[in-house]
Amino acid sequence: MKEWYDAIQEAQSVERLEEIRISVFGKKGVLAAEFVKMKKAPNEEKATIAKELNTHKANLMSEFTARKIVLQTQELQKAMQAEAIDVSLFSTNSQAGALHPVMETMDRIVEYFSSMNFAVKTGQIVEDDFNNFEALNLPKYHPARDMQDTFYFKDEMLLRTHTSPVQIRTMMNTKPPIRMIAPGAVFRRDYDLTHTPMFHQIEGLVVDDAGKVSFANLKFILEDFLKYMFGDVEVRFRPSFFPFTEPSAEVDISCVFCQGEGCRVCSKTGWLEVLGCGIVDPNVFEAVRYKDVSGYAFGLGVERFAMLIHHIGDLRSLFEGDIKLLEQFQ
Amino acid sequence: MIVTKSWLNEWIDLEGHSTEEIAKTFNAIGLEVDRVHTYSIPEKIVFGKVLECVKHPDADKLNICQVDIGTSTRQIVCGASNVRAGLDVVVATIGAVMPNGMQIKPVKLRGVESEGMICSASEIGLEDISQGIVELDSSIGAFHLGQEVRENPILNDDLIELELTANRGDCLSVRGVARDLSAAFNKPIKEYNYEDNDEKRGIGRILSLHSEKDLDVSVCYKALDLKDLKLPLIVKLRLAQINENRETDIESILLYTTHASGVILRAYSHQYFCEKEDDVMATVTLSENEDGYACVRGKSTASTIGVIQYDDSKLQESRGVVLLEASYVPPDIISKKMADHKIEAGPMFYKTSRGSEPELSGGLGYCIEFIAAHSASTTFGGNIKLSYNVKEKIVIINQQEIDEIIGASIDKGIISNILKNLGFDISKSSSENFIVQVPQFRHDIEHKQDIIEEIVRMVGIDNIPSKPLVLKEDNRLEDDYFTYKKRSVYRHRAAQSGFFESVHFVFDEKKTLNTYGFETTKEELELLNPIVQTLDTLRPTLLTGMLKAASNNVKNGYKSVKLFEIGSVFTPLREESSNMAFLFSGAIEPESLANSGKPQEVDFAAFVQKVSDVIGRIELREYTTQHTLSHPYQTAQVFMNNQAVGELFRVHPEVEKAYDLPTTFMCELDFSKIEYRLKTAQKSSKYQASFRDLSLIMPQDMSYQSVKDVIQKSATAELIRFYPVDKYSDESLGEHMSLSLRFVLQSEEKTLEEEEITKSMDTILDALKSELGIGLR
């Protein structure tokens, strides 16, 4: 029997082990033969032999099972080893596309204001003089009109130069209180490194009864909004002028490139202008026939936000479907 | 608007205020600082005097000068053409380091010792005022030989450029800026009161003024006999600082004094208003021309007030009897006239249209005194003037109104002080109300809110505490919001499916669009002033813009281009709507191990799958597009829920060629027709579904659509769906092909029996046989 114990220990494959199993345990196997032999043995020895054989049978079986597990594990290891790959060959990029940085920035801005319960109004691109200028305290001879070079159509309609006409239309159609933003494309006749004939704006308007809406309220929401957009920045208000607001202010944030130290982007001032805002001019309310109301308004350029947030240098590349730029936002 | 510290200092005492503080204050009060520049003259550059000047024996263009630099006299070789004995000059002495880094050392020039350099303005870091060395004069104030030039506040000045808003015409002068600063610093502004000398000849002896009608203008004339006028250095320096120059000395001085005082000044030759050559008496006539502008007339029209002076009334030479005119026209009036009847305007129109200084005699006096100080001219006594009736502007406002708009309580005393310092008269105020009389130069102040703005900017917005607004809450989620949300959802899905979002201008080229068969904006509704010819109409489609973008990306080396866009398009009647478009060009996937570096090109099936991944289940039917961008045999109309929503096609090979594109597919959809609603779950059967495949033999040119129609019509209720799984043709089939369809059958009540399935399939086969004459192989 000893040689079979050795054979099991020496078996190098599951196949070989199977051969041994058949040779030992099979119908014509060694054990079967021994049992046959035992029958011929004298009766008084039979019990001893049977006991001996059964012990061998059990021991061999347990040796066999243990060896089989070892061999199976080895073979699985080998098989898996054969399937080895060089994972470093498979480093890859996302196959997803990407949202346009300007649109994505617009989404973030809309998200902020709609969570503050501002209504979203989109309006129309082709506008008339009344809604784009006249009602916004920009009569024909107003010097501020040449700040905005306008695209006109042959029938005196025009491409809106800001999204403010959406506010006028909203006020004409609804009663206060109003709390809204108007996101969308706007148009000016300017085309150079820092200007494109189309860009995007978001303007906001809040109107309630007279005495309710103050400059302090305007400051509150814009400070909060700018911190949401840019993180921990300083916010500065500078008095300024817009025909449709009074008092008006421009809003700066501390430069996100140099943290206010002064660099090329902020013209060494440490500040970046990001918003215009103010208390709605009484002439605007008069134009939409609102009486005894107060309100604030603000407006911002989405491209400027996108460029500051994502450190994009060239404005024009934003409008060329340039994958070189877009794939960076995957 | 450019000011300098020394210039401001002529109107307000800035002693103790640093330039940094001044700039910060400007920003705080709404005069935005664009640029601060310091003219920093290096050490060891001193005032000197040229005592002697002789030609260099060996060099034509060089002069050997003996220059007194206070402590000693140095020999300096100088190449400037304007160097001469007697001149006060700027001398860079030995050891000086020039702004360009050059160090001054003793040198020999063509064998002659030279110990220093006589400098031009640009050599010491000032603006370039002329070729040659600086010729000093008394206009820059007292100096002594040997004194460091950097100690002179006019030469070693700080410049501040302000970006003024359109309403602040009153700050388009140094005096005006100083006036605003005086309110911020709570310091008085210096006034220049010109004292007329009674003993002089009176102006009445040489000039009479007639006005043909009441005009909305003010004018004021003074006369002087101009003699030996020489342009002072300070004018040259400061005009260079403000980037201006004028041809003649008198024009330069007028520009200088206008920039300083804000009053519009012009000079005319006296003779221009005389009838005959040697007349003593000149007559200036004010009249209105056919366009409604007020004009000054002499021999002909001398000027249009507030707009332009015509060349032939200008002084030919800076001497003789001269009429100086100060004029004012209200900015709203002149701007409105210009909007109604545009005429040629001179350089001062910018100032007058935004509001020049209405207080004329101050500016005129400042100019006369300046000329007198820098020439041997004599002045005629008195002035002749004409003023229009100015309407008093009074705004009444109370404390509560101010506090409510600002959202904070501002002390009454502070408000009074601010208004007074800004030149507002509030002496008539009562205990309840501020009664504010607005000075004429503040063209921008009309309403209560204008007054509040003045208070806000002087108090400083930073000093107003922020406060949240309490507003009646309402549901503000309306249609536009849901449209925005829908766009956002589909944009995210497109990006997730591998498309890059592009944004193009809503303009496109009419010619290209028409060539490809797109109808563009009607001629009478077309853009009047396009910015470039390639963007001369509103786009009726997103397709052309995307093709161009794809082409550029391919040129940049991209082998696979996937773009999408949601944007506005316009009908010929200029009606705006939103489309969504997709483009897929070139390789279907990136080169990789998996495809051995040779990815397949995108095909119809792959593109349809991509689009469907984004927008949902679509059905395609044969179609012919209106435009010619499409491959005529690979074009489909896209249906969703049995509604046509757009088109999908392979790009025409000729178009692919024109745009240098590999195989390209596009799809354009009417975005409003794409559904955006919450899905409802269908009841699903709990019994097992069965599958059956049928291979139909049908003519190759038979459209699957017709097969589909017949099956849909004839199918029993158990047929859940069916779809093609294989298409096969070979020689043995001839003109026919084999199309394998997979049918999915399921009942809501039970598991289907074999014979029920067969019966259902037989019904379909019978219908196909009888209606299309096709059947199984």
Ligand SMILES: [Zn+2]
């Ligand atoms: Zn910076």
